[in-house]
Amino acid sequence: MIVICRCEDVTEEDIIKEIKNGCTTLEELKQRLRLGMGPCQGRTCMMLALRILARELEKKAGEINLPKNRPPVNPVPLGLLAGEND
Amino acid sequence: MIEKADVAIIGGGINGCSLAYELSKKGKDVVVLEKNYLASGATGRCGAGIRQQWSTKENAILAIKSVKKFECLADELGADIGLRQGGYLIAIHDEEEMKQAEKNVKMQRSLGLEVEILDEQGIKEVVPILDVKGMDAIAATFCPTDGHADPFKTTYAYANAAMKNGAKIYRFTEVKDILTKDKKIVGVKTNRGEIKTSIVVNAAGAWSKEIAKMVGIELPNMPYRKEILVTERMKHIFDAMVISFKDGIYFSQQEEGQILGGIPSPEEKPGYHTMPTFSFLRHMAKTLIRYAPVLKHINVIRQWTGFYDVTPDARPILGEVDVEGFIQCNGFSGHGFMLAPMVAQLLAELIVDGKTSLPIKNLLLERFKKMKIERERSVVG
Secondary structure, eight states: OOEEETTTTEEHHHHHHHHHTTOOSHHHHHHHHOTTOSTTTTTTTHHHHHHHHHHHHTOOGGGSOOOOOOSOSSOEEHHHHTTOOO | OOSBOSEEEEOOSHHHHHHHHHHHHTTOOEEEEOSSSTTOSHHHHSOOEEOOOOSSHHHHHHHHHHHHHHHHHHHHHTSOOOOBOOOEEEEEOSHHHHHHHHHHHHHHHHTTOOOEEEOHHHHHHHOTTOOHHHHTOSEEEEETTOEEOOHHHHHHHHHHHHHHTTOEEESSOOEEEEEEETTEEEEEEETTEEEEOSEEEEOOGGGHHHHHHTTTOOOOOEEEEEEEEEEEEOOOOOOSEEEOTTTOOEEEEOTTSEEEEEOOOTTOOSSOOOOOOHHHHHHHHHHHHHHOGGGGGSEEEEEEEEEEEEOTTSOOEEEEOSSBTEEEEEOOTTOHHHHHHHHHHHHHHHHHHSSOSSOOGGGSTTHHHHSOOOOOOOOOO
16 A cells, blocks of 8 residues: 555545546545645645546556645644734 | 437536535436536635624534534535534624624524524634734624535535436536527537537526526626635634624635635626736735734735625525526525525425425515615625
């Protein structure tokens, strides 16, 4: 068993299963598996998942679109955003 | 791609997919045309809430019936939808809001809904992390059968069940034109070819206005960007969705433990702007901490935007318009997910049987011309 997304505990097997179920984009893998939706925001897993997707769909890695980056880049405490010094 | 269908639905969000299911259950050949992937618009970006506490009787009836359907949906569709009924707690801030709340509760109870008015102590019992003084609340209404479901799981559950019944769902298929003859629908033109059909359903969310223009119909809907954030996961500490009409805030703790919530930006203008803003992040963080100070230590991990498809009375537009066979299923004004199960049933009845089990007269497009409209007041986000 190979863990791809450590934050949300998604394995290579999970990803392959969803591709067999019809997912053809990383966005759909996010929806189905919460892939890349944890604190690291996909920095660890997204490129690995992209390669798996390309391999399974017999496409080039460059033909697969990356999901939109969503701010913030790093997790930020609510208190800091609210302007509280704690 | 298929060449003809009984019904072509434009939009693969919760409403398009649930309607595809209800129609396929009634034996119709249905095709769903989605320009992106399923739930890529408002559905997949929404706050996931399911609420029955409304100010207009029609919305309350629709929502109550939708919840009854949500409760049986996992069994009916054969897939988990992540339904959790932890209730909605709606803050009451002053005497004026109290008067409206009392009126709403009376109407809601007359429909058989379990809903009560909580005092300060009651609020703390339902959501212990709330600071009632910080919220500037004097009371709250609470309905324990409100809750939330997973929009991804629910949309896919409907889509998969529809496909099992023979419905076709085409992703990455954009409708370029709607074909008519003598003011009747005869087909749709997509980037992948034409489909002959006599019925087209416009369930394109914030893009419904553009779709309607293809047949010369002007919808009053306006797209409004709405922002939302999510925190890291934490231990499960509360079940209810907390909302305030005065502050516009809503937040809940989701299945996996993350806090998800939004608040409107005061200066928001209509239009297709998608960029998330820092001013939202600040405003949301400040308000959230005022409501639940303990959350100041929790990390925000992501923010994003989506659209409300807003009508002048904040209620959906359903049913047929001037062009025969052109059915509206849009204008949900931020409540499309929670109403979808019942809306899908009603529109399937309209399309197949020619009549609906609940009246939809006040939800037709023509209400904006002919009738005095009753605005839904209970809107957040």
